[in-house]
Every structure is written in C-alpha cells, then in structure tokens.
Amino acid sequence: MTPDASDGPGAPSEAGAGAERPLRADARRNRARVLAAADAVFAAKGTGASTEEVAREAGVGIGTVFRHFPTKEALLTAVLVDRLRRLAEDAEAQAGAADPGAVFFAFFARVVEQGRTKNAFTDVLHEAGVDVTAATAEYGKRVRAAVAELLARAQRAGAVREDVGVAELLALMAGVSRAAERAASDGEVRAKALAIVFDGLRPRP
Amino acid sequence: MTPDASDGPGAPSEAGAGAERPLRADARRNRARVLAAADAVFAAKGTGASTEEVAREAGVGIGTVFRHFPTKEALLTAVLVDRLRRLAEDAEAQAGAADPGAVFFAFFARVVEQGRTKNAFTDVLHEAGVDVTAATAEYGKRVRAAVAELLARAQRAGAVREDVGVAELLALMAGVSRAAERAASDGEVRAKALAIVFDGLRPRP
Amino acid sequence: MTPDASDGPGAPSEAGAGAERPLRADARRNRARVLAAADAVFAAKGTGASTEEVAREAGVGIGTVFRHFPTKEALLTAVLVDRLRRLAEDAEAQAGAADPGAVFFAFFARVVEQGRTKNAFTDVLHEAGVDVTAATAEYGKRVRAAVAELLARAQRAGAVREDVGVAELLALMAGVSRAAERAASDGEVRAKALAIVFDGLRPRP
Amino acid sequence: MTPDASDGPGAPSEAGAGAERPLRADARRNRARVLAAADAVFAAKGTGASTEEVAREAGVGIGTVFRHFPTKEALLTAVLVDRLRRLAEDAEAQAGAADPGAVFFAFFARVVEQGRTKNAFTDVLHEAGVDVTAATAEYGKRVRAAVAELLARAQRAGAVREDVGVAELLALMAGVSRAAERAASDGEVRAKALAIVFDGLRPRP
DNA sequence: CATGAATGAGGCTTCATTCAT
DNA sequence: CATGAATGAAGCCTCATTCAT
Numbered sequence: 001m002t003p004d005a006s007d008g009p010g011a012p013s014e015a016g017a018g019a020e021r022p023l024r025a026d027a028r029r030n031r032a033r034v035l036a037a038a039d040a041v042f043a044a045k046g047t048g049a050s051t052e053e054v055a056r057e058a059g060v061g062i063g064t065v066f067r068h069f070p071t072k073e074a075l076l077t078a079v080l081v082d083r084l085r086r087l088a089e090d091a092e093a094q095a096g097a098a099d100p101g102a103v104f105f106a107f108f109a110r111v112v113e114q115g116r117t118k119n120a121f122t123d124v125l126h127e128a129g130v131d132v133t134a135a136t137a138e139y140g141k142r143v144r145a146a147v148a149e150l151l152a153r154a155q156r157a158g159a160v161r162e163d164v165g166v167a168e169l170l171a172l173m174a175g176v177s178r179a180a181e182r183a184a185s186d187g188e189v190r191a192k193a194l195a196i197v198f199d200g201l202r203p204r205p
Numbered sequence: 206m207t208p209d210a211s212d213g214p215g216a217p218s219e220a221g222a223g224a225e226r227p228l229r230a231d232a233r234r235n236r237a238r239v240l241a242a243a244d245a246v247f248a249a250k251g252t253g254a255s256t257e258e259v260a261r262e263a264g265v266g267i268g269t270v271f272r273h274f275p276t277k278e279a280l281l282t283a284v285l286v287d288r289l290r291r292l293a294e295d296a297e298a299q300a301g302a303a304d305p306g307a308v309f310f311a312f313f314a315r316v317v318e319q320g321r322t323k324n325a326f327t328d329v330l331h332e333a334g335v336d337v338t339a340a341t342a343e344y345g346k347r348v349r350a351a352v353a354e355l356l357a358r359a360q361r362a363g364a365v366r367e368d369v370g371v372a373e374l375l376a377l378m379a380g381v382s383r384a385a386e387r388a389a390s391d392g393e394v395r396a397k398a399l400a401i402v403f404d405g406l407r408p409r410p
Numbered sequence: 411m412t413p414d415a416s417d418g419p420g421a422p423s424e425a426g427a428g429a430e431r432p433l434r435a436d437a438r439r440n441r442a443r444v445l446a447a448a449d450a451v452f453a454a455k456g457t458g459a460s461t462e463e464v465a466r467e468a469g470v471g472i473g474t475v476f477r478h479f480p481t482k483e484a485l486l487t488a489v490l491v492d493r494l495r496r497l498a499e500d501a502e503a504q505a506g507a508a509d510p511g512a513v514f515f516a517f518f519a520r521v522v523e524q525g526r527t528k529n530a531f532t533d534v535l536h537e538a539g540v541d542v543t544a545a546t547a548e549y550g551k552r553v554r555a556a557v558a559e560l561l562a563r564a565q566r567a568g569a570v571r572e573d574v575g576v577a578e579l580l581a582l583m584a585g586v587s588r589a590a591e592r593a594a595s596d597g598e599v600r601a602k603a604l605a606i607v608f609d610g611l612r613p614r615p
Numbered sequence: 616m617t618p619d620a621s622d623g624p625g626a627p628s629e630a631g632a633g634a635e636r637p638l639r640a641d642a643r644r645n646r647a648r649v650l651a652a653a654d655a656v657f658a659a660k661g662t663g664a665s666t667e668e669v670a671r672e673a674g675v676g677i678g679t680v681f682r683h684f685p686t687k688e689a690l691l692t693a694v695l696v697d698r699l700r701r702l703a704e705d706a707e708a709q710a711g712a713a714d715p716g717a718v719f720f721a722f723f724a725r726v727v728e729q730g731r732t733k734n735a736f737t738d739v740l741h742e743a744g745v746d747v748t749a750a751t752a753e754y755g756k757r758v759r760a761a762v763a764e765l766l767a768r769a770q771r772a773g774a775v776r777e778d779v780g781v782a783e784l785l786a787l788m789a790g791v792s793r794a795a796e797r798a799a800s801d802g803e804v805r806a807k808a809l810a811i812v813f814d815g816l817r818p819r820p
Numbered sequence: 821c822a823t824g825a826a827t828g829a830g831g832c833t834t835c836a837t838t839c840a841t
Numbered sequence: 842c843a844t845g846a847a848t849g850a851a852g853c854c855t856c857a858t859t860c861a862t
Contacts, residue, residue, distance in 0.1 A: 009843095024841070030846080039848095050831060051831075052830090052832090056860050061847060061848040063833095063847060066834080068846095105824090126385065162402075163397075168398040168401065172384055173381035177380075179376040186372065189372040189376055196369065196402065197405050200402050201405075205409070235821090235822085255855080255856060256855090256858090260824095265822075267824065267857095268821040268860090270856085271858065277858090440843085464729070472846095473838090477843075481837085533834065572858080575806075578808040578811065581795070581805075581808045582811065584793065584794050585808070587790075588790055590790075602782075602783040603783040603790070606816060608815070609814070639823095639825070639862070665851080666854090667851090676826060676827040676828060677828065679826055680829070680854090681855080682824095682825070686854085769851075
C-alpha cells in the first residue's frame with residue numbers, strides 16, 4: 001500500500017479548489033461509469049474482483065479504467081471515498097429534521113440495510129471511525145462529524161443513552177451491517193438483531 | 206467454486222465412515238501442522254494468502270499441502286470446519302456450569318475477543334447460522350445446538366430476554382466480532398460496544 | 411534542448427513528392443518543438459521512452475506528436491535524420507579551414523565528446539557508415555562525403571595514414587563514442603583511449 | 616533498478632560456498648537452458664526482448680523462467696554475470712602462455728569478434744571497467760584482474776606501450792566491439808579498424 | 821508419502837495509436 | 842489543426858495445481 005494511492009484530492013468535480021482541469025464532458029461521464037461499475041463489482045465479488053471485470057461492467061476498455069485510476073488500489077480508494085461521501089451527505093441531510101430520535105434510528109437502519117448489499121460498505125464505516133489513509137481521512141472526518149451530530153441530537157432528545165460515543169456507534173453500525181449481510185436471506189433475523197442493538201442504545205427506563 | 210470441495214466430512218480420522226485408511230502417523234502429524242499453519246496464515250493475511258506461504262509456515266513442501274487438501278478451497282473449508290469444531294467444543298464445555306447468565310455473557314465475550322485476532326472467525330460464525338455448504342453443515346449444526354443450549358439456560362435463569370432466538374444471537378456475535386476486529390486498537394470502544402449489545406439482550410426491567 | 415532543432419531542410423519538403431503543403435507557421439513551430447523534445451528525451455532515457463513523455467517535454471498534446479510523425483518509428487527516424495544533418499553541417503563547416511590535421515582530430519574528438527551525452531548519437535554514426543534505411547540514406551551520404559573530405563585533406567597534409575578509409579574511420583568514431591559514453595565519469599580514461607586511437611591513425615614515423 | 620536484483624551470489628553450482636541447496640538435476644539443467652536462451656535472445660533482439668520469447672527459446676514454460684530468475688532484471692543480470700565469467704575464464708586460461716604479445720592481441724581480437732554477434736557483450740565489458748552493481752562486481756573484478764595480467768605480460772615483453780592502463784584498454788575493447796558489431800557485414804572494415812587500434816597500442820619505434 | 825520443479829492461465833499495468841471534441 | 846480521452850495488444854509477474862524425482 002503506497003501511502004499516496006489516492007485519486008487526488010477528491011474527484012475533480014467536487015474539489016472546491018479548482019486547480020484540476022475540469023475534465024472533458026465525456027471523460028467525466030466515463031469516470032463516473034467506471035466508479036459506479038467498480039462499486040457494484042467490488043460489492044458483489046469482493047475487492048479481489050479483476051479490473052477487467054470492472055471495465056466490462058462499465059462498458060469501457062481496460063485502458064480507460066487505468067487512465068482515470070492509475071492503480072487498482074487507487075480505484076479501490078476512490079470507491080471508498082465515494083461511499084464515504086454519500087454516507088456523509090446522507091447524514092448531513094438529516095441534521096435539521098424534527099424528531100431526532102426517529103431520525104437517528106432510521107439512519108442506523110438505512111445504513112445497515114444498504115450495507116447488506118453493498119458488502120464493503122461496512123468496511124467503509126470502519127474507516128470513518130479510524131481514518132486510516134490520508135485519502136479517506138477527509139471524508140472519514142465528515143462522516144464522523146455528521147453522525148456525531150445525529151447522535152448528539154438524539155441524546156439531547158432523550159432517545160439515546162448519554163454514555164454512547166461516536167466511536168462505538170460507528171463500530172456497531174459496521175458490525176451489524178456485516179452481520180446483516182451474512183443473514184441476507186432472512187429479513188426477520190436482521191430485524192430482530194437490529195431491535196436488540198436499538199434496545200441497548202436506548203436509555204434504561 | 207464447487208459447493209462441496211471439502212476434504213470429506215472432517216478429517217478422515219474422525220468421519221464415521223471408516224473407509225478412509227487411518228493415515229500413517231507422520232501423515233496425520235503433517236495434516237495437523239498444515240491445518241494449524243493455514244489457520245494462522247489466513248487469519249493474519251486473509252484468504253488471499255498463497256498456498257505456498259501456508260506450506261512454508263507449516264515447514265512442509267507445497268506438494269504435501271495439496272496431498273492433504275486437494276484444493277485451496279478444500280483447505281479453506283477445512284480451516285472453517287476446524288474453527289467450528291473448536292467453537293462447538295467450547296460451548297459444549299460450558300453446558301453444565303452454574304450461573305447460566307454469567308456463562309452466557311462470558312462465552313459471548315470470549316467469542317468476540319477471539320474473533321478480534323482470528324479475523325475470519327467472524328465469517329465462521331455466520332456459517333454456523335446459515336449452514337451454507339454441506340461440508341460445514343455438520344459442525345454448524347453442532348455449534349448452533351450448543352449455543353442454543355447456553356442461550357436457553359440463560360433465558361430460563363432470567364438473564365436474557367425471552368424473545369431472543371439463536372439465529373439473531375449468532376448474527377450479533379458475528380457482527381460484534383467484526384466490529385471489534387476493526388476497533389482493534391481501542392479496547393474501550395470494544396468494551397462499550399459489547400456493553401450496549403449486552404444491555405439489549407437483557408430483559409427490560 | 412538541442413541548440414539547432416530547426417525544421418529547416420528535413421521538413422516534409424524533402425520527400426521527393428513536393429505536393430506537401432508548406433505547413434502553417436504554428437504547425438512548423440510545433441514540429442520543431444516535438445523534434446527537439448524527442449531528441450532530448452530519447453538521448454536521456456533511450457529509445458524506449460514513451461511518446462507521451464516526448465509530448466509532455468514538448469508542451470504539446472499527444473495527438474500533435476502523431477500528427478507530425480505518424481509513428482513512433484517515424485519520430486525516431488526524424489531524430490536520426492536531424493542528427494545526421496547537424497553532423498554533416500558541422501563537418502562541412504570545417505572543410506575549408508587551415509591545418510587540416512588539427513581540424514580532423516578536433517572533429518573526431520568533438521564527435522566523441524558529444525556522443526558521450528547524446529547517447530544514441532553513436533548509433534547515428536553507424537547509420538552514416540551503413541545507410542540502412544531509405545530515410546537516412548540521403549543524410550548518411552552527406553555525412554560520409556563531408557567526413558571523407560576532412561579525412562582526405564588530413565591525409566594530404568601528412569597527418570593521417572594513407573591506408574585509412576572512411577568506413578573504418580566512421581566505425582571507430584562510433585565505437586569510441588560508445589566507449590566514452592560508458593566511461594562517462596572518468597575523463598582521463600576517455601582521453602587516454604582517444605590518444606591511443608589517434609596514435610593508431612597517425613603515419614608511422 | 617533495485618539493488619538486490621541478483622540471482623543470489625552467483626549460480627548455485629559455482630559458488631564455492633555451498634550454502635545454497637544444490638538444485639535438483641533437472642532444475643539445474645533447466646536453469647542452464649534458460650540462461651543460454653536468454654543470452655541468445657537478448658543478444659539477437661536486445662534487452663527489450665520479452666521474457667516469453669526466452670521461455671519459448673528455452674523450451675520451458677514462462678513460470679520456469681520466473682522460478683529461476685524472479686525478475687526480468689535478475690535474468691539480465693545473470694546473463695551479464697555469466698558473460699563476465701566466461702570472459703574471465705578465457706583470459707585466465709591464457710595467463711601462462713608463451714609469446715605474451717601475440718596472446719594479448721589475439722585475445723583482444725577474439726573479444727571483438729565475439730562481441731560482434733553477442734551484441735550486449737560490449738556493455739558487459741564496460742561493466743568490467745566500472746563495476747556497477749554488487750552482482751557483477753565479483754566477476755567484474757576477476758575480468759579486470761585477468762586482463763590486467765595479460766596486459767602486464769605483453770608490456771613486459773615490449774609488445775605494448777608502457778603508458779596503457781587496464782581502464783582504457785577495457786574501454787577500447789568495448790568500443791571496438793561495438794564498432795565491429797555495426798560494421799557486421801564488412802569483415803575488411805572490421806579488420807582495418809582493429810589494425811588501427813593495435814598500432815595505437817604498440818610502442819612507438 | 822514428501823518434495824519442489826514445471827506449468828500456464830489470469831491479473832495488473834504500460835503504451836502506441838485512433839478519434840471525437 | 843490541437844487536444845487528450847479511449848482503446849486493446851503485449852509485457853511482467855503470481856499462484857493454484859500437476860507430476861517427476
């Protein structure tokens with residue numbers, strides 16, 4: 001793992017900076033298609049899936065994948081960062097909503113439900129709690145902050161125990177997501193496991 | 206991936222069948238060494254580790270590995286089965302102990318703690334809950350039964366909610382193990398996450 | 411990089427055809443820049459250097475390189491031809507000078523010294539002696555003629571043995587250049603090796 | 616160029632040490648075949664030739680090449696070392712012969728003649744003079760020593776100028792070999808070029 | 821039985837060349 | 842005309858698996 005395998009400071013289109021050339025229209029389209037394909041393929045078959053399969057899924061040549069992501073590791077990192085970004089945006093979108101308790105548990109459940117199919121999404125959650133690489137650090141922080149906000153509001157509303165911290169919350173989200181993913185076929189088991197964790201999170205009466 | 210690439214129902218020496226020759230003494234020794242090495246290597250580096258590394262760790266030639274486990278998948282399955290066996294034996298050993306509640310939670314905690322270093326152990330737990338392959342089915346059932354017994358006793362003793370089933374329990378064990386594994390460096394986070402789940406498992410006062 | 415990367419005689423205008431349009435001003439400028447960049451890059455990193463690197467060094471797009479030189483081989487040939495042209499011009503410039511002996515040896519030394527940094531220049535010299543391709547043939551002949559003239563004058567002045575021909579002279583220039591290039595760090599070794607060859611070229615007393 | 620791309624301290628069979636396992640009979644045979652094939656292929660097509668072609672020429676699978684030489688660079692280095700070894704042995708074999716002058720010039724001529732087809736042999740000679748890598752250092756020294764001995768004896772016998780050193784001698788051998796290689800088709804040119812250098816090496820009358 | 825050499829399919833990556841913008 | 846994105850063949854290397862020793 002080279003330390004600098006990132007795709008640069010975020011996708012060109014979203015880095016506020018602007019130093020990166022804006023990328024031609026078709027190039028941007030292809031980059032997005034490759035990223036989406038990579039997300040799907042790696043989710044379905046694990047990170048061991050071949051780059052060639054990503055290319056095939058994206059409907060582009062193998063060279064195109066490597067033009068946008070010069071390394072397989074860079075591609076994996078980009079997928080990770082993208083997931084973190086979506087997660088952060090999702091959490092941020094809930095920040096102002098009413099009924100913080102309901103919002104908090106709904107967010108938790110949604111994360112778990114998504115993680116069920118998006119396999120490695122759970123690993124992403126871990127990143128948010130630990131901030132491993134420089135590339136993911138930025139978005140990891142954002143996720144952490146947004147989730148912390150949801151948690152704090154839910155606690156203030158008396159819906160969640162006061163002694164719960166973000167770290168263990170993220171760890172639990174990741175863990176339950178992974179568990180849910182395995183028990184994929186049985187929705188009831190998933191629901192019950194989630195209910196148990198939710199009960200554990202609520203204040204003791 | 207053939208679903209049934211196992212080495213047979215467990216090591217030849219323990220299958221009820223009996224048609225399998227009993228294996229020479231040195232052969233048995235080698236099989237055990239390979240299995241132990243595989244467990245260690247796959248735990249440390251993931252299932253992507255090379256067969257050759259397993260052979261090196263075991264101190265045998267590569268040919269020996271393939272003589273005992275004709276496929277890498279067979280080797281992985283054998284490791285899985287072995288883990289399930291140890292897990293079942295561990296649970297079975299607690300069956301008669303006093304204070305079923307304490308025993309139950311201690312077992313849960315021990316599983317999580319082991320899973321922390323034995324990475325894929327968590328995946329094993331899933332197998333126990335789902336019984337994917339024919340190979341793991343037997344030991345999966347045994348684990349399930351042993352854990353069910355521990356759970357039932359704890360419930361009878363009033364230490365665990367009545368509406369918790371084995372399926373979600375195993376799922377939670379797997380999930381928390383995974384969470385613990387990620388938060389490897391932070392023991393406090395691990396403890397808190399575990400406490401939350403334990404609280405969720407206890408009867409509402 | 412190269413002092414004289416002009417487009418001059420060597421531009422498309424020399425293909426017997428003559429139907430080639432005279433090239434727009436900016437196009438001519440770009441062609442020269444690409445050629446100079448290619449000379450520098452191939453000299454520094456060998457002919458294995460990528461076309462893209464040439465484009466970068468020239469400050470143009472990759473498409474521009476291929477517009478002017480439809481093939482990498484065409485680009486290499488153009489560099490070769492350009493070097494031959496400069497070599498010929500250098501030799502021709504000395505044709506009328508006084509003290510033909512000194513001029514001859516100075517020219518030899520200069521070629522070797524240039525070849526030391528301009529790596530493949532030595533290969534160029536060979537081309538001059540052998541006229542491999544049709545493309546280099548013309549300038550190869552010119553170099554040969556110019557060097558032959560320098561040699562003849564030196565021989566007439568009694569500074570060089572009568573039995574030395576152009577062919578072996580060019581071969582020696584190429585060889586010593588190559589040797590010098592390897593012994594790059596040790597100027598004294600280079601000087602001594604050159605002195606030995608020079609002594610071999612002088613008439614026996 | 617990783618510093619440690621060597622094949623180890625020489626081919627196992629020839630390192631006096633003996634710590635390296637002796638290599639099975641068939642393995643040794645294959646290693647030799649690969650090395651010979653590599654020598655031939657790289658000589659004929661340059662170091663850019665593909666490893667696959669070496670394998671084909673050797674009549675082995677691609678994996679076999681990489682088993683013996685874990686990197687293309689390692690393979691190239693091994694070829695280099697082997698050439699140096701043969702060169703050293705050749706020179707050492709002449710050490711005791713009568714008529715040191717004749718022996719010296721014959722050796723020089725033979726080196727050049729071999730270098731003519733063995734393209735990169737010339738580059739090898741350079742290594743002998745410079746000792747670039749640790750891998751070639753050992754044999755480079757041996758070549759240097761053996762050639763120095765031949766030179767010293769020739770000088771003592773009055774056949775070679777006193778002021779010639781090994782460094783420039785090796786440089787000249789490399790250079791003339793390269794020149795000869797280019798003038799491949801014309802034996803007379805080669806002979807004349809060699810004669811000129813020989814004259815330069817002889818004492819002035 | 822144990823060993824490790826041989827094998828070759830498959831993965832990642834580079835790069836000359838083409839073509840839409 | 843200039844640009845740079847797209848393409849895919851080809852190269853290096855890894856690794857599961859087979860088989861002679």
